[in-house]
């Protein structure tokens with residue numbers, strides 16, 4: 001706290017882990033006297049840099065770029081890049097810290113990192129995005145590499161941005177390697193990577209429901225966000241028989257009582273990914289739906305909630321509203337969308353609750369599969385990748401049960417994910433000595 005007092009999101013993420021991992025350390029002699037958690041909360045390396053670029057009117061703009069290389073005990077640093085005006089050291093350190101545990105849970109050899117910029121992609125032309133990405137990579141390329149650090153997308157960084165970033169990296173290094181994931185299919189990408197985080201989240205929720213003899217069929221599902229994760233979470237939930245009734249963005253949420261079916265979702269994907277419009281435009285196309293300006297969707301009656309927008313978007317009161325409306329399962333697609341108070345409510349009510357580091361790990365897991373395919377110079381089929389994703393999500397679910405089952409049979413997935421993620425990284429750090 002003394003060292004990171006100005007970083008509330010980072011402290012929040014560390015506290016959540018510490019509360020579950022410290023009691024575990026206390027019971028296991030091998031971790032005693034090693035200050036293992038203290039070492040884990042200090043990034044191995046942090047880089048910040050100036051990103052200058054010229055906007056369409058000819059004016060020079062300046063943004064700040066970051067890369068947090070948090071932990072490389074079990075593999076090269078791996079984690080996304082976020083472009084959003086809210087980006088700062090606290091947010092990136094929380095994301096990098098979470099990433100260490102998440103990547104460990106996937107069972108793939110990936111360390112944890114995160115990066116990005118306070119650049120706001122909203123309203124920028126394709127050329128401005130390209131100039132920004134090229135400038136950003138003209139510094140970042142020094143710090144990353146396929147054996148060192150492999151960034152990917154996150155909020156504000158999708159296929160378009162990864163393309164521009166990859167193009168500049170390739171030019172500067174004069175080599176074609178899998179240095180970024182989330183690449184296009186014709187230049188080293190993996191099938192299912194765009195879908196993986198959203199699909200993986202629903203696969204995880206499916207495993208949780210199965211422990212109660214239940215499934216998605218006939219369930220009303222509330223989704224927040226309307227970006228990459230939200231779109232594919234909505235798609236998979238619908239394919240499994242659920243009825244998705246909401247989507248949102250930072251301006252509010254839409255409620256469609258009839259359900260956002262495949263054709264309506266295709267409209268949203270076009271709206272968000274191609275036209276880069278606002279979710280409120282949904283009600284112009286489908287007038288039976290309603291738009292709630294400036295609100296989040298947690299007051300809507302549902303069985304399953306999938307928060308897929310951003311951190312701290314679901315607070316204690318929202319959790320109470322969900323519980324009062326009969327929600328039985330919350331599976332996080334975003335990173336840390338539920339506040340500490342919200343998680344306490346879910347645990348008190350003993351409903352199924354999955355923290356993002358477990359339930360949204362499908363994205364980075366499939367990025368890991370993209371790295372493997374790049375190394376092999378080979379592409380697996382859609383089914384091959386999807387089956388591996390399903391297997392990884394099922395294994396993460398099992399690991400959470402192994403470390404998170406209470407005496408009364410309730411599964412605390414937060415504790416399960418934190419301890420399962422911790423053990424592998426901690427053991428590797430111990431084996432490698434004090435470095």
Ligand code: NDP
Nearest residue numbers: 154155156197225226227228229249250309310334335363
């Ligand atoms: P996108 O940029 O594709 O979409 C983000 C969505 O969240 C948009 O609908 C956006 O609305 C909304 N949003 C962003 N910031 C805010 C905010 N401050 N308040 C309200 N809404 C907001 O990002 P992704 O879908 O990739 O990421 C969503 C979440 O999932 C993030 O927490 C990310 O870290 C996490 N995640 C993503 C992975 C991936 O593979 N992409 C992997 C694992 C986790 P608007 O357009 O108005 O900004």
